[in-house]
Amino acid sequence: MPFIQMKGIKKAFHHHLVLDGVDFEVCAGEVNALMGENGTGKSTLMKILTGMYEKDAGTITVDGREVHYRHPKEAERDGIVFIHQELNIIPTLTVAENMFLGREQTIGKTGWIRQKEMADEARQYLQKLGMDIDPNDMAGHLSVGKQQIIEIARALSTNAKCLIMDEPTAALTDREIQTLFTVIRTLKQQGVAIIYISHRMEEIFTICDRISVLRDGEFIGTKQIRETTFDEIVHMMVGRQIGERFPTRSVRIGEERLRVEGLTQKGVFHNVSFAVHAGEILGIAGLMGAGRTEIMEAIFGIRKIDAGTIYLNQQPVKISSPRQAVEYGMAFITEDRKGKGLILQMSVRENLTLPKSKQLATAGFIDGKKENELVRSLVERLQIKAASAEMEVKALSGGNQQKVVFGKWLAMNPNILILDEPTRGVDVGAKKEIYEIMNELAAQGVAIIMVSSELPEILGMSDRIMVVHEGKVTAILNNDNVDQEMIMRAATGGEA
Structure with missing residues (x-):
């Protein structure tokens, strides 16, 4: 008998039908992957299960009992915990305070919090995940990947009977992913049901x-892993064949667009040198914490450098702010779309046109016709799924939010495009669309730097690959006869 069974679930927002009679179940001791393109209703279905949204029709049973949760706390009391794709970390609290938020351990009825006991217990759960994180550290000072680990540890600390994991590995390194998989296998043996939402096919089949x-909001079917294939699942998801995962590249690489020499920020990265050319995609690989993002932030003027020189079109330049970088024709798509890439309370239209507002204005007023034409072209080009361009961007699925970030910078027609985890949380169909746009931009002479933790993506899209380990460049490889093992060897400090 399934631990959780959902039947005939319907949900509409503003007369827009999001879920149309969806069935779903998960049994104790199994991992059931919930898959579909961005905007198909996966997260909505889970929010209905956990009481965040009210269903319009259908039934939900948990352990044989029909339930109707009105708040996530009610679901959590029944052992159902939702680890969201967009992190719910409060940056000004410690790791332990985040883990026990709402469940603080106090001394009797005094309200005094047992900080040491909470920290000790938090440390135990973090160590089960193989993470040496100080429970007393401020959560906001940690990387996105470590914040994700805190969320998972928090869920484990509630003795959950069902874990819902929405893109749990999106910001994790390969080593951390393997640690997480070990934990998942242990939980399965203990009879925990796991609902796993991910767009990473390799993970799903593992x-x-x-x-x-x-x-499109409808239930297509369920397949046993051992009885299906990658191609069959993709066809079920998109209703069409999408061909090869990575589009073929036949781009002529031109003159040097960007070169950095001896770039250094003390304690973060040291003596970093590389170049990228017009029409080239340079992939940046390395483990989480290696300094990949920090190097890109320094080039874009977000971080100050202690030494080194940046050359644009073979001319030395000083970039002291992102505004200056944009004026030089650079664009940066950040991995943290919610915190740094979008203004969530603004509409799709406002986010898409924000960097180009000056160019769209005449005598200080936005030209509505020009603005609407730009927005329409970007929405169509990127296949952004939104009821209208006036929707608040926070109401979109994670993948569609990522497309808005992408579109915002495409509107600037950059010469150099830095992409930090560009397909994080994006479904297989949308990934292909983003890859095709990258190829299209490269064909137009744009120099692209792509930071990615997905080695198949690095290998499938890059002309050359730069590997970073502990803030230093350990290898720059031409992407011919390169494999994942070679990259991982360099990423862990060995010889490529």
């Missing part, structure tokens, strides 16, 4: 027992 697919 860790899951079944795959349940949604398309």
Whole structure:
């Protein structure tokens, strides 16, 4: 008997039908992957299960009992914990305070919090995940990947009977992913049901027992992992064949666009030198914490450098702010779309046109016609799924939010494009669309730097690959006869 069974679930927002009679179930001791393109209703279905949204129709049973949760706390009391794709970390609290938020351990009824006891217990759960994180550290000072680990540890600390994991590995390194998989296998043996939402096919076929697919708000079917294939699942998800995962590249690489020499920020990265040319995609690989993002932030003027020189079109320049970088024709798509890439309370239209507002204005007033034409072209080009361009961007699915970030910078027609985890949380169909746009931009002479933790993506899209380990460049490889093992060897400090 399934631990959780959802039947005939319907949900509409503003007369827009998001879920149309969806069935879903998960059994104790199994991992059921919930898959579908961005905007197909996966997160909405889970929010209904956990009481964040009210369903319009259908039934939900948990352990044989029909339930109707009105708040996530009610679901959590029944052992159902949702680890969201967008992190719910409070940056000004410690790791331990985040883990026990709402469940603080106090001395009797005094309200005094047992800080030491909470820190000790938090440390135990973090160590189960193989992470040496100080429970007394401020959560906001940690990387996105470590913040994700805190969320997972928090869920484990509630003795959950069902874990819902929405893109749990999006910001994790390969080593951390393997640690997480070990934990998942242990939880399965203990009878915990796991609902696993991810767009990473390799992960799905490694860790899951079944795959349940949604398309356009409808339930398409469930397949046993051992009885299906990558191509069959993709076809179920998109209703069409999408061909090879990575589009073929036939781009002529031109003159040097960007070169850095001896770039150094003390304690973060040291003596970094590389170049990228017009029409080239330079992939940046390395483990989390290696300094990849920090190097890109320094080039874009977000971080100050202690030494080194940046050359644009072979001319030395000083970039002291992102505004200056943009004026030089650079664009930076950040990995943290919610914190740094978008203004969530603004509409899709406002986010897409924000960097180009000056060019769209005449005598201080935005030209509405020009603005609407730009927005329409970007929405169509990127296949952004939104009821209208006036929707608040926070109401979009994670993948569609990422497309808005992408579109915002495409509107600037940059010469140099830095992409930090560009397909994080993006479905297989949308990934292909982003890859095709990258190829299109490269064909137009744009120099692209792509930081990615997905080695198949690095290998599938890069002309050359730069590997970073502990703030130093350990290898720059031409992407011919390169494999994942060679990259990982360099990423861990060995010889490539």
